[in-house]
C-alpha cells in the first residue's frame with residue numbers, strides 16, 4: 244500500500260489549492276516510501292565478484308531476496324534528509340506537549356557531550372581509565388541529591404518509566420526485608436499510564452484514587468483506601484493536571500503510618516526545582532527525567548535518563564551498580580558482596596546514559612542553583628500567562644493558578660461539532676504542533692499545554708493568538724475546516740483507529 248496514493252477524505256475537492264498530497268510544493272519535496280523509490284538491481288557501489296568463495300551455509304543459504312530496497316547513494320541521502328525535514332522539532336518551533344517538557348536544549352550541553360573523553364569511552368573500559376567520567380557521574384548525583392534533599396540515588400535507570408520500575412522494586416525489596424508482602428499500590432486517576440503499569444509489572448494490584456473537584460487527590464478517598472495490604476502510593480507532584488498537591492505531607496504521613504512507602508513521579512520536577520525539596524515532603528523514592536527537567540534531548544525514541552533518588556528507608560535497596568569514592572579513586576560497585584547494602588538487583592547492563600549525564604550536568608552548572616530556581620519560576624509564569632490569556636476563549640479545566648502547564652477541557656467546544664482531536668489537527672495548519680490531548684483522563688477532552696520556560700513572550704503571544712483564532716472559528720461554526728484539518732501537512736488525517744487496530748508493519752509490493 245502506498246501512502247503517496249492515499250486518497251483525500253471523502254467530500255474534499257482534490258483540486259483544492261490546499262490539497263497537495265503526493266505533490267512537491269515550494270521547495271518541499273513529496274517523499275514516497277523508500278521501497279517505492281528503489282528499483283531492483285540499482286546499487287551505489289561497484290564491487291568485483293569475489294573470485295573464490297566456498298559456500299559454507301549448506302541448507303541455511305537464503306533462497307529469496309532479502310527484501311531491502313535497491314537505491315543509489317544520493318537517493319538514500321535525499322530520502323532521509325527530506326524525511327528529517329518533515330520531522331517537527333523543538334529547534335523548529337514551540338512544542339506545547341504537556342507533561343513532555345519539550346524545551347530548548349542548550350548547545351553548550353551538546354559541545355560538552357561531544358568531548359572525546361566522554362563521547363568515546365566504552366562501558367567495558369578499565370575503571371582506572373574512566374575516572375573523569377565516574378567523577379562527573381558523582382558530581383551529577385550530588386547535585387540531584389542536593390536539589391531533591393534525598394540521601395541516595397540510582398543513576399542507572401534509562402527513562403522515567405524505568406525509574407518507576409526501579410523505585411517500586413526497591414519498595415518491594417524493603418517490604419520483603421521486613422518479612423512482608425503487600426498486595427496493593429494506590430495510584431491517582433490522573434496519573435501517567437506508566438504508574439499503574441509499573442505497579443502491575445511488579446505484581447501489585449492497582450487501586451485508583453479519585454480526583455476531587457479541584458483536580459487534586461481526594462484525601463478522604465485516599466485514606467479510605469489505606470490498609471495493611473498497601474505497599475505504597477505513586478503520586479505525581481505537581482500532578483498531571485498541572486496542579487500542586489497541597490496535601491502531600493498529610494498523604495506522606497498517612498501512607499507511612501500505614502507501613503507503606505511513598506513513590507513520587509518526578510516527571511514534573513521542572514516546576515519546583517530549586518524551590519521545593521521533595522525529600523522535605525516525606526517522599527521515599529522519586530525518578531528525575533533528565534530529558535525533561537534538565538533539558539537533555541528527547542522525542543522520537545531518543546535516549547533518556549531517569550535517575551532515582553531514595554530516602555534513608557529505601558537507600559539500602561537501591562540497585563547495582565553504584566559509585567563509591569575510595570582513597571582518590573572512584574569505583575563502581577558491581578556486586579552485592581562488594582558493599583554492605585542489600586541491592587534489589589541490577590536493571591541495566593551498564594551504568595547509565597553517559598551523554599545524558601554530561602548534558603544534564605552541563606545544564607545544571609551553567610544555570611547554577613539560582614538559575615535552576617528561575618527555571619521553575621519562569622516555567623510556572625509562562626504556563627499561567629497562557630492560561631490567563633486563553634481563559635476567556637477556551638475553558639480552563641480548574642479554577643485558580645496552575646504550575647508549569649495549563650490545562651483546558653473541551654467545554655468551550657460544546658455544541659460546535661468540533662472535538663478536541665479536530666482542534667489539535669487544526670493547530671497543525673496554523674503552524675503549531677498540537678498540545679497533549681485527552682490526557683489527563685480525569686478531564687473531558689483535555690488539552691494540556693506546557694510552554695516551558697524557554698519560550699519568549701513574543702512566541703507565546705503568537706501561539707495564544709493562533710489558539711484564539713481557532714477557538715473563534717470553532718464557535719463561528721466552521722466545523723468543516725476543522726474536520727478536514729490538517730490540509731497543509733505532507734499527509735492528511737490518518738485513520739488512527741485502523742492504524743492502531745490493524746497495524747501494517749511491513750511493506751509489501753502487492
Ligand SMILES: *Cc1c(COP(=O)(O)O)cnc(C)c1O
Pocket residue numbers: 342343402403404405435437479483508510511532547549
Ligand atoms: C514523561 C512522564 C513519565 C514517563 O517518563 P519517560 O521518561 O517517558 O519514561 C511518567 N510520568 C509522567 C507524569 C510523565 O510526564
